[in-house]
Amino acid sequence: MVSDSFGNADYYTTLPGDTPAIVAGSFRIxxxxxxxxxxxxxxxxLTPGTKLRLIPAPGPITGAKGTAVVDANGIPTSYVVEPDDTLGGITYRFGLTEEQLAEANKVPYAYEKGNTYFIRTGKHLQLQKNLVDSRSGTGTSVNNSFGQAIFYTTVDGDSLDSLGYKFRCTTDQLLQYNPSLTTDRPIPAGTKVRLMPGELKIDGAQGSFTADTEGIPLTYTTAPGDTERQIEARFKAPDLEWANRPLTGTDRVWYDFSDLPSGELAPGQTISLALNKPIHKGPS
Structure with a gap:
């Protein structure tokens, strides 16, 4: 059997007594x-010793018409998205789940969210992940009230790749959030790694914030040009609405917008970043 980096079986060599029904049932196809x-x-x-494919034969299919790079074992390793490709077509062709495709590319999700499309024409997709140390990923995480990991303390064996796959952060993001990390040096055990921009201001989230003793963000004061989406991204707070619901009325949130269609907030407002310490004001 030949498996990919996620443990998915892509090829199987038949044994005496194997039948199509037995092989198909064993691999749930x-x-x-x-x-x-x-x-x-x-x-x-089936003749014993026959190498069977457990994923579609190479070549374009509906929803995944591009050319893939394949390693010496026949495992697809990368792919460039073609026009009219779909997420379903790509995952089917290469025998992956959506979650595995996201992990290979170190992103939180592979589906369309917030008008941002993961499947875009010309995008180069990784189909496999690199081998990481078996000791990696067993360190301690600090989560915010949304259940998102925002800090991680490393153990022996951790690397930029292992952190990227575990927490869906690209290497560039980890280096940006943690200036002390470099690509040419291992990460010492006991290093507290930031998994969100946090103190790093980003476009659309230029304001100041407060945090508790563990560094978990509590409140945020908006700056000109800030948007809900970017504030959520800076602090890994995927649903500001639930931390800032009004006490009365039918408005979704109590804070004011300077441009509602874009989600741009009026500057100078202090809003909650914590579900366990919400700010429930009346509508403005």
Missing amino acids: SEAKLAEFNGLQPGAP
């Missing part, structure tokens, strides 16, 4: 798909 992937005739016996 239909006999029809097994036959399609390998050009088998229905009911044809």
